[in-house]
Amino acid sequence: MQETISTPYYLIDKSALLRNLQIMDRVREQSGAKVLLALKCFATWSVFDLMREHMDGTTSSSLYEVKLGQQKFGGETHAYSVAFADHEIDEVVAHSDKIIFNSINQLERFAPAAMGKPVGLRLNPGVSCAGFDLADPARPFSRLGESDPARILSVIDRLSGVMIHNNCENDDFARFDALLGEVERRYGAILQRLQWVSLGGGISFTSPGYALDAFCERLRHFSSKWGVQVYLEPGEATVRHTTTLEVSVLDTGFNGKQLAVVDSSTEAHMLDLLIYRETAPIGDGQGEYVYQICGKTCLAGDIFGEGRFARPLQVGDRISIGDAGGYTMVKKNWFNGIHMPAIAVRELDGSVRLVRDFSYDDYVSSLS
Ligand SMILES: Cc1ncc(COP(=O)(O)O)c(C=O)c1O
Numbered sequence: 001m002q003e004t005i006s007t008p009y010y011l012i013d014k015s016a017l018l019r020n021l022q023i024m025d026r027v028r029e030q031s032g033a034k035v036l037l038a039l040k041c042f043a044t045w046s047v048f049d050l051m052r053e054h055m056d057g058t059t060s061s062s063l064y065e066v067k068l069g070q071q072k073f074g075g076e077t078h079a080y081s082v083a084f085a086d087h088e089i090d091e092v093v094a095h096s097d098k099i100i101f102n103s104i105n106q107l108e109r110f111a112p113a114a115m116g117k118p119v120g121l122r123l124n125p126g127v128s129c130a131g132f133d134l135a136d137p138a139r140p141f142s143r144l145g146e147s148d149p150a151r152i153l154s155v156i157d158r159l160s161g162v163m164i165h166n167n168c169e170n171d172d173f174a175r176f177d178a179l180l181g182e183v184e185r186r187y188g189a190i191l192q193r194l195q196w197v198s199l200g201g202g203i204s205f206t207s208p209g210y211a212l213d214a215f216c217e218r219l220r221h222f223s224s225k226w227g228v229q230v231y232l233e234p235g236e237a238t239v240r241h242t243t244t245l246e247v248s249v250l251d252t253g254f255n256g257k258q259l260a261v262v263d264s265s266t267e268a269h270m271l272d273l274l275i276y277r278e279t280a281p282i283g284d285g286q287g288e289y290v291y292q293i294c295g296k297t298c299l300a301g302d303i304f305g306e307g308r309f310a311r312p313l314q315v316g317d318r319i320s321i322g323d324a325g326g327y328t329m330v331k332k333n334w335f336n337g338i339h340m341p342a343i344a345v346r347e348l349d350g351s352v353r354l355v356r357d358f359s360y361d362d363y364v365s366s367l368s
């Protein structure tokens with residue numbers, strides 16, 4: 001079946017997803033934390049049937065995400081946004097179990113609309129683990145959350161919890177532990193007044209070798225010390241190494257390096273590679289023929305990375321581009337009018353199912 005699906009398409013492997021989800025189960029059980037999928041990273045609802053068995057719900061960054069979370073995932077639905085608009089707030093409240101405001105201004109403006117639902121505030125502790133300035137919530141002049149303990153204490157009676165997201169791709173438990181310690185030292189007077197604390201996403205606890213037992217113990221200790229329900233909001237950790245972008249070679253060439261142009265694009269289909277100046281894992285890393293795999297847009301730097309192959313590439317050869325689950329499908333766009341990748345799922349029994357494809361009509365209807 002897989003060979004009959006036309007490229008390009010994203011292929012989500014449920015068995016690989018299940019491996020990450022089983023780690024979610026272990027963390028939930030061992031630590032007592034609740035685990036919410038961060039929809040900003042991955043919102044492909046065709047696999048929510050499997051995910052919802054191993055996660056407690058979703059968290060969101062917008063009205064549309066909160067609605068999707070409630071309607072397609074279920075469980076506990078957290079609403080957060082850097083800024084809600086007046087015309088959104090009633091719908092946000094209607095579709096969520098908790099509303100987390102980014103600022104005290106937003107809290108004061110909208111908390112009366114919360115209809116008695118639990119209200120939270122984003123706390124920005126001013127310290128973080130983020131290798132990219134762009135994704136560092138504690139960057140100078142950050143707009144993400146409130147930092148001043150006195151200001152937060154001034155509204156504490158209106159809060160049932162706080163959300164702290166200050167990690168990005170942090171696979172070092174010691175670093176996580178140290179950051180959480182700093183939060184406890186600086187914000188203890190706040191933590192002791194709360195019922196729940198969300199520690200956000202960006203913790204790579206599904207990565208091979210992550211100190212899972214220590215992580216769970218740390219979360220359990222934090223929870224019992226402050227008397228709070230802990231939440232985690234993993235995006236990337238949920239879907240890392242579960243999804244490929246399947247493409248075909250359209251042309252080959254040589255310009256100091258062997259080049260292969262494929263029927264996809266970084267900018268349109270794996271945008272984070274450009275934003276964060278990274279390359280994708282390509283193929284199985286075996287073989288003596290090295291190719292630079294290039295996208296087909298006009299952008300000179302539309303390059304996925306380099307891959308090794310067992311034989312010279314030819315037009316029509318299929319290639320798998322790895323790690324295409326997080327921040328890909330949610331960011332895809334119609335740049336250059338190139339064909340939008342379909343979405344397929346490899347089920348647990350190995351069968352592959354096409355769950356969505358896109359056509360010229362979708363391109364036309366995305367504009368007017
Ligand atoms: C508030 C919040 N929670 C969770 C996440 C998910 O982060 P990650 O995909 O790195 O786990 C993000 C990322 O932007 C976030 O801003």
Ligand SMILES: NCCCCNCC[C@H](N)C(=O)O
Pocket residue numbers: 132134135136167168169202272276278327
């Ligand atoms: N792989 C390159 C870094 C990805 C950063 N992910 C961003 C996560 C999230 N949007 C955040 O801002 O924390």
